[in-house]
Amino acid sequence: MESRTETIREAGGPDSGAVRSLVVIPAYNEEKSLGSVLTRVKEMCPHFDYLVVNDGSTDATATVARNGGAHVVSLPFNSGVGCATKAGLLYAERNGYDLAVVLDADGQHDPVSIPDLVRPILEGKADVVLGSRYGPEGQQSDVPWIRRVGHAYLTAILQLLTGRSICDPMSGFRAVGRRALWFYVSDNFPDDFPDANVVLMQHRAGIRLIEVPAVFHPRTTGLSQHRGPLRPLLYLIRATLAILMVLLRPKPRKESLP
């Protein structure tokens, strides 16, 4: 715990000067949970900047974010989490940040894991780090079985195609280093269906992607997008098609940016 915080202090602190880091929180009607998430984020990463991407909320999300000391970028209407994430990372890229951490506003992603996500990038071992629900000792018990089956299936496909083992490819908890930001702000990063296919895209783009265990909490407010018996199945079919589509396209290249 102590060493984690020190790594962050050294990395993002005013003494080091070099590394500028941003926490990006896409939020749609999350006035209830956003405040405590911001408080936790500031506790864990006192030298980061904080950005809340207000995705057309109809509640007080933007006010909660400002009061919590975050910069606020407001989309004029609800455009989906993919679009909001892209806006946040575009902000990071345009403002010259060296790395950005994306986490959910609903409290599912525990900021306590941010130092673990950031460290491999600071050490130059990875360009993108995904936070995984699954710890090194095996599977986390509170992941529903149907989601676990889905993860196992997607993991197997990705293993086959990339030779890498990514256990939680649907995780939205991630750290993105400067070397990978171009990908997230380009047309390559889909703002409609960003998930397991993005892992494959990044692999093909030559982005070094790794996964580290992170602390997750069951959501306290709002509803999962994967509820119901049929949705997970449809989701997996869509995800499979999306992966196949990635294979049909040319590899993403940094030079092809508009």
Add this chain to the structure above:
Amino acid sequence: MNPPPTDALRLTTHQQLVVVILSILLLLFIVYLVRRRAIREEYSILWLAAGIFIVIATVFYDVTIFIARLFGAVAPTTAVFSLGILFLVVLNIQMTVVLSRQTAQINRMTRELALLSERLEQVEGKQEGEIKSQK
């Protein structure tokens, strides 16, 4: 070999008249919409082509019979329905392509607008701060 369509399958003058009048009404409606800029010209071409084709296929019914033979269809009506469905499918695909492109453009503009608004707020906030400190 397909038997040639018989004269029983030919259109009566009455039928031809009805179809031609309807097609011309369709064409006029499309032209009216384009004139009012309710349809962009680039999207009107497919509709105009369809309207003109219907007129030709009705007046010169041999064209329809020729197409039916080309399809291997016994009755010209089958060919007409097949072509109609094909046209609607192509049109729908075109709509989806346009819709996808526009969604991408809207999302991109949404992000740019959001970032610009934030930037403007920052700049204006700074200026206000400077003005206050000068006073």
